Amino acid sequence: MADEDREERKVSSNCDKQGNCDWAHQELISSGPSGMTNADKGGPRFSKRSVISGAIILMTLLIVAIGFIIFQAVKLSHCQVTPGPSDESSCSQxxxxxxxxxxxxxxxxxxxxxxxxxxxxxxxxxxxxxxxxxxxxxxxxxxxxxxxxxxxxxxxxxxxxxxxxxxxxxxxxxxxxxxxxxxxxxxxxxxxxxxxxxxxxxxxxxxx
Structure with missing residues (x-):
């Protein structure tokens, strides 16, 4: 009962004469003796900085992969020797x-x-x-x-x-x-x- 009375006094101390209360403060107090707020109980959250860093890493890997594919294609094309057409139509001319x-x-x-x-x-x-x-x-x-x-x-x-x-x-x-x-x-x-x-x-x- 003593804990409940103390909690009620903290809540009422944040209410004005017209009965308007600071509900954010009330939510913090009602979280219980563990000190965790309702926001903390929602599980892990990722910051915007972490999301942006991950996106940059993925984009970098993608660019490197595309560059490697292009390099191999160019290298292959340079290795091929095609002195002239070899189809049957060219043989008759x-x-x-x-x-x-x-x-x-x-x-x-x-x-x-x-x-x-x-x-x-x-x-x-x-x-x-x-x-x-x-x-x-x-x-x-x-x-x-x-x-x-x-x-x-x-x-x-x-x-x-x-x-x-x-x-x-x-x-x-x-x-x-x-x-x-x-x-x-x-x-x-x-x-x-x-x-x-x-x-x-x-x-x-x-x-x-």
Whole structure:
């Protein structure tokens, strides 16, 4: 009873003569001897600062993830080599025909392997130039550009081979210290296969 009387006196001391009381104070007193207010009993609360900090962390992680994805995509695109179109429609265009073969003189550059792959996709191969007559024909058509030829070797000082692995008959000299042959302005030379050159495809015409 003494506690209840003390609580009532505290409440009444905050009421004016017209009977208007300070209910916020009354709520604090009625919380009981534990000292906890009704607001404290509602469970844990998070401050605005904590919420903002969490949002900033999430946004930072998201930006880093997006940046990594973009970096990988760009890196992958740089690793891909596409010397030219390889669909069937491109294979039927701009081929120069003779009585026994057809030749394609590229207008784009690529390394030796990608150039050979393009020729293969068009049922041909990089030209090897089999005789002087074919050499004269190609020299007239090639202009001033340098073109890959279908000759390669595994190591320096080893014999030259055609794309299918057959040995070259060495009827002309290949200069330079590379592993893949190309035709320049005057002679056949060699360089690293990873360098870029134009290329010449050849496919034999059957039934002519």
């Amino acid at each position: 701009d081929w120069v025909k003779t009585a026994t073969a057809a030749y394609f003189f590229s207008t784009e550059e690529g390394d030796w392997n990608s150039s050979q792959n393009y020729c293969t996709s068009c049922s041909g191969s990089l030209v090897t130039i089999d005789n002087q007559q074919e050499m004269d024909f190609i020299m007239r058509k090639r202009g001033l550009a340098e073109y890959w030829l279908g000759l390669w070797r595994e190591k320096l000082q080893q014999p030259w081979k055609t794309p299918n692995g057959s040995p070259f008959n060495n009827w002309y000299t290949i200069e330079g210290g590379g592993l893949c042959a190309y035709l320049n302005d005057q002679v056949v030379s060699s360089t690293w296969c990873s360098n870029n050159r134009y290329w010449i495809c050849k496919k034999v015409l059957h039934g002519t």
